[in-house]
Amino acid sequence: MIHNFIISGNIADSEGRRATPSIIAFTKSKHFVGQAAKDQIAVNPRNTIFDTKRLIGRRFRDVEVQSDVRDWPFTMVDRGSSPVPEVDGRSETKQFTPEEISAMILTKMRKIAETHLGQTITNANAVTVITVPAYFNDSQRQATKEAGLIAELNNPRVLNEASAAALAYGFGKQIEEERDVLVFDLGGGTCDVSLLEIQNGTFKVMTTAGDTHLGGGDFDQCLVRHFLSEFERKHKRTIKANSQALCRLRSACEQVKCTLSSQTKTSVQLESLVEGIDFNISITREEFESPCKNLFSKAECLVEQVLKDAKMDKSSVDEVVLVGGSTRIPKVRELFRSFSQEQVTRSVGPDEADKAVAYGASVQAAILQPDAPSNISQNVLLLDVAPFSVGIEAANGAVATLIKRNTIIPTRKSTMFTVHSNKISVFEVHGKSWITFDIDANGIMTLSATEAGSSKTGTMTIFSDKGRLASEEIDRMLREATDYQEAEGQNDHILTKISALPFTNSAK
Numbered sequence: 001m002i003h004n005f006i007i008s009g010n011i012a013d014s015e016g017r018r019a020t021p022s023i024i025a026f027t028k029s030k031h032f033v034g035q036a037a038k039d040q041i042a043v044n045p046r047n048t049i050f051d052t053k054r055l056i057g058r059r060f061r062d063v064e065v066q067s068d069v070r071d072w073p074f075t076m077v078d079r080g081s082s083p084v085p086e087v088d089g090r091s092e093t094k095q096f097t098p099e100e101i102s103a104m105i106l107t108k109m110r111k112i113a114e115t116h117l118g119q120t121i122t123n124a125n126a127v128t129v130i131t132v133p134a135y136f137n138d139s140q141r142q143a144t145k146e147a148g149l150i151a152e153l154n155n156p157r158v159l160n161e162a163s164a165a166a167l168a169y170g171f172g173k174q175i176e177e178e179r180d181v182l183v184f185d186l187g188g189g190t191c192d193v194s195l196l197e198i199q200n201g202t203f204k205v206m207t208t209a210g211d212t213h214l215g216g217g218d219f220d221q222c223l224v225r226h227f228l229s230e231f232e233r234k235h236k237r238t239i240k241a242n243s244q245a246l247c248r249l250r251s252a253c254e255q256v257k258c259t260l261s262s263q264t265k266t267s268v269q270l271e272s273l274v275e276g277i278d279f280n281i282s283i284t285r286e287e288f289e290s291p292c293k294n295l296f297s298k299a300e301c302l303v304e305q306v307l308k309d310a311k312m313d314k315s316s317v318d319e320v321v322l323v324g325g326s327t328r329i330p331k332v333r334e335l336f337r338s339f340s341q342e343q344v345t346r347s348v349g350p351d352e353a354d355k356a357v358a359y360g361a362s363v364q365a366a367i368l369q370p371d372a373p374s375n376i377s378q379n380v381l382l383l384d385v386a387p388f389s390v391g392i393e394a395a396n397g398a399v400a401t402l403i404k405r406n407t408i409i410p411t412r413k414s415t416m417f418t419v420h421s422n423k424i425s426v427f428e429v430h431g432k433s434w435i436t437f438d439i440d441a442n443g444i445m446t447l448s449a450t451e452a453g454s455s456k457t458g459t460m461t462i463f464s465d466k467g468r469l470a471s472e473e474i475d476r477m478l479r480e481a482t483d484y485q486e487a488e489g490q491n492d493h494i495l496t497k498i499s500a501l502p503f504t505n506s507a508k
């Protein structure tokens with residue numbers, strides 16, 4: 001956070017913690033956010049919600065959502081095609097959208113900042129920066145922004161986490177000769193890789209790649225599966241249906257994973273895990289790494305992809321910046337063994353690995369404040385890119401790509417299409433029409449259409465007809481959020497299919 005333009009990065013909560021787990025727990029009488037929620041997960045697994053970043057802006061039927069739903073102890077329902085967690089609330093079952101849950105976490109962040117400042121944040125022109133994985137699509141970005149609005153954050157802006165980490169790495173350094181920096185960010189749920197050119201305060205993203213479903217939680221889950229089969233083999237029974245036992249096992253697995261980052265062997269001791277059976281087992285680092293093999297190769301592929309897209313080889317990278325808690329895993333660091341030791345930086349090293357993104361967000365927030373001093377706003381410039389290509393699929397299945405991935409944003413591209421049908425549900429245009437895609441600095445897209453030779457136009461935010469929140473809906477959530485205060489204490493080419501628009505592509 002920033003305070004009178006002193007950039008503080010992570011600030012501590014009332015208990016001195018500089019990081020808040022993105023976890024919410026509901027009981028009959030209150031709800032808990034952060035560490036308090038994490039601490040009670042084993043006794044209240046069905047009403048403790050985590051990993052909402054894997055849900056936000058997605059559809060219930062998405063393959064990734066379906067695979068997570070099988071592993072999560074809480075109940076998920078399909079509400080108008082959105083994935084919505086359901087919990088036992090005060091007096092009834094209650095559903096909270098991923099936006100509402102994220103908003104509760106953001107509200108907690110706002111309160112920590114206000115306590116630190118000793119005042120409420122009232123400046124309506126102030127800008128708040130929320131970081132997202134670089135590989136979040138338009139819908140996930142919009143949903144995150146909406147969560148910011150529900151949390152009553154001023155002017156929420158979305159920033160890519162890898163770019164934030166690059167800002168943290170380069171801010172305040174005199175980099176006069178161009179440096180090509182590869183940022184590898186492997187956190188709890190997502191992995192992002194970006195290649196940037198940094199020189200004289202300009203941070204230009206050249207290429208980016210990522211997986212919004214690859215992070216520490218996946219390594220934990222691999223260990224859970226490994227121990228589940230060991231338990232079954234040893235004790236001839238399963239614990240899959242026992243959500244309390246599963247939660248205890250998952251917490252132990254995270255601990256085991258972290259211990260194996262610094263030791264080559266450790267053990268799990270869970271007393272009376274199920275039916276009075278104690279589960280005691282040891283595990284080596286190799287035994288942890290083996291079932292996680294495909295996760296390591298997924299991460300490696302992302303590094304190769306950004307280099308390939310930038311037409312660069314490893315030796316031309318000046319520096320590799322590792323961020324995110326999961327880069328402490330030795331096998332993850334080994335992915336960079338073919339880079340020289342001098343290339344892999346310690347400037348944002350393992351001890352700062354999970355703080356870099358927050359620090360970079362505060363740098364970007366400082367730059368964006370309307371009253372930012374010119375030494376901040378004029379000397380630092382971040383040029384980010386669109387992670388996906390954007391195009392239109394015409395009625396005949398032909399595809400026109402309007403904006404290629406890795407194009408610097410904000411950007412705008414117009415093309416003439418011929419609209420054959422007279423009846424279009426979204427825009428009242430037909431015949432020859434200009435179709436324009438705008439991608440703003442948040443990576444959020446707007447589509448507009450103008451009929452050639454007439455003044456008929458229409459504008460829509462992409463996907464706004466398919467699951468995004470209407471402003472009345474945000475207002476309702478805002479009201480409910482105030483009622484529900486925290487208790488004290490695919491690859492490279494996503495096409496925007498606009499099936500409602502029966503276009504025939506006449507683009508040159």
Ligand SMILES: Nc1ncnc2c1ncn2[C@@H]1O[C@H](COP(=O)(O)OP(=O)(O)OP(=O)(O)O)[C@@H](O)[C@H]1O
Binds near residue numbers: 187191
């Ligand atoms: N010593 C360690 N060894 C291995 N993993 C670790 C270690 N310390 C923390 N982690 C893992 O790092 C992850 C959290 O990292 P971080 O705080 O960067 O993620 P995040 O910002 O919450 O996640 P994301 O970037 O996906 O939103 C957790 O999965 C945690 O288990």
